Amino acid sequence: MLFDIFKYSFCLIATPTIVILSYLNYNNKSMANFCVDTMMVYCRIEENLIKYKKTMETVYRKQTRIHRFSPPDDVFFYKNNIVIGNTTIVNLIIGSYLCDREYDFVTYELTSDSGEKICRIFDDETDMLDEFTENQQILCSPSKKHILSALLIITRNGADELYDVTPKGLGVELVGNSLYSYNFIKYFFDIDPGNNYKVKIIDNNTCELFLVNNVKQNSVVSIENGRMVVKNTMLEVEDDSDDDGDGDVGLDLDDVAAVEDYNVEVSEGLLSKLSRLIKTDVKQD
Numbered sequence: 001m002l003f004d005i006f007k008y009s010f011c012l013i014a015t016p017t018i019v020i021l022s023y024l025n026y027n028n029k030s031m032a033n034f035c036v037d038t039m040m041v042y043c044r045i046e047e048n049l050i051k052y053k054k055t056m057e058t059v060y061r062k063q064t065r066i067h068r069f070s071p072p073d074d075v076f077f078y079k080n081n082i083v084i085g086n087t088t089i090v091n092l093i094i095g096s097y098l099c100d101r102e103y104d105f106v107t108y109e110l111t112s113d114s115g116e117k118i119c120r121i122f123d124d125e126t127d128m129l130d131e132f133t134e135n136q137q138i139l140c141s142p143s144k145k146h147i148l149s150a151l152l153i154i155t156r157n158g159a160d161e162l163y164d165v166t167p168k169g170l171g172v173e174l175v176g177n178s179l180y181s182y183n184f185i186k187y188f189f190d191i192d193p194g195n196n197y198k199v200k201i202i203d204n205n206t207c208e209l210f211l212v213n214n215v216k217q218n219s220v221v222s223i224e225n226g227r228m229v230v231k232n233t234m235l236e237v238e239d240d241s242d243d244d245g246d247g248d249v250g251l252d253l254d255d256v257a258a259v260e261d262y263n264v265e266v267s268e269g270l271l272s273k274l275s276r277l278i279k280t281d282v283k284q285d
Contacts, residue, residue: 075107078187118140118171118174142175147202153200175225198210218233
């Protein structure tokens with residue numbers, strides 16, 4: 001459209017100019033020659049304009065070539081701090097991708113408008129899909145509270161080891177995230193805390209939180225709207241104590257029957273051996 005306007009404007013200006021110049025040069029020649037030469041000049045100008053138009057269209061197409069948009073991967077599956085699977089949230093939702101390997105946790109990672117990397121952390125993909133189903137998106141809302149200081153205390157061989165585990169710049173202080181689990185510390189800080197560790201936290205309101213992790217319980221900091229909450233999970237520990245105070249051991253009936261059958265078989269075996277011994281002694285006598 002712009003090219004056509006330019007072309008016609010040029011023709012309106014150039015045509016009278018060509019006629020005047022041609023008339024001055026051909027005032028001593030016949031009118032027929034004048035008209036023919038004028039038409040030839042105009043045709044050459046028109047031909048050059050068409051070539052210019054085609055050249056510009058070719059350049060434009062090369063510079064503005066339409067590319068198929070392929071969204072970057074934003075879902076990552078981790079095992080032992082190594083990415084073992086990655087896809088997009090769209091592929092995960094429509095079921096075109098399935099991580100068939102065992103993993104420790106899964107993340108949803110984006111880059112904010114300010115260029116900062118942000119990361120939502122989930123125990124498994126089911127939790128991620130449930131959140132998307134409920135909210136039609138994966139929420140990445142920054143927490144109103146922030147961790148000013150976090151001290152990791154690992155007890156090994158009766159001695160305490162201290163590490164700074166403040167999550168500044170990690171982009172994980174988002175609503176819905178749970179921080180300072182075993183996998184979180186191992187991945188984001190490259191520290192293996194073992195089974196016996198504590199975390200002392202101070203937030204921007206100078207409130208203190210204390211996490212205790214051992215063989216009996218796991219503690220994490222859950223970020224909710226406007227606050228950080230310590231959540232404890234009690235672990236099942238095998239207990240060899242009696243089922244009740246009477247000293248009776250709780251056994252399954254099938255176990256009891258199996259034990260009785262075993263005792264019967266043992267008793268019959270002992271009796272048969274004893275009878276053979278008696279017969280042998282009698283023969284010797």
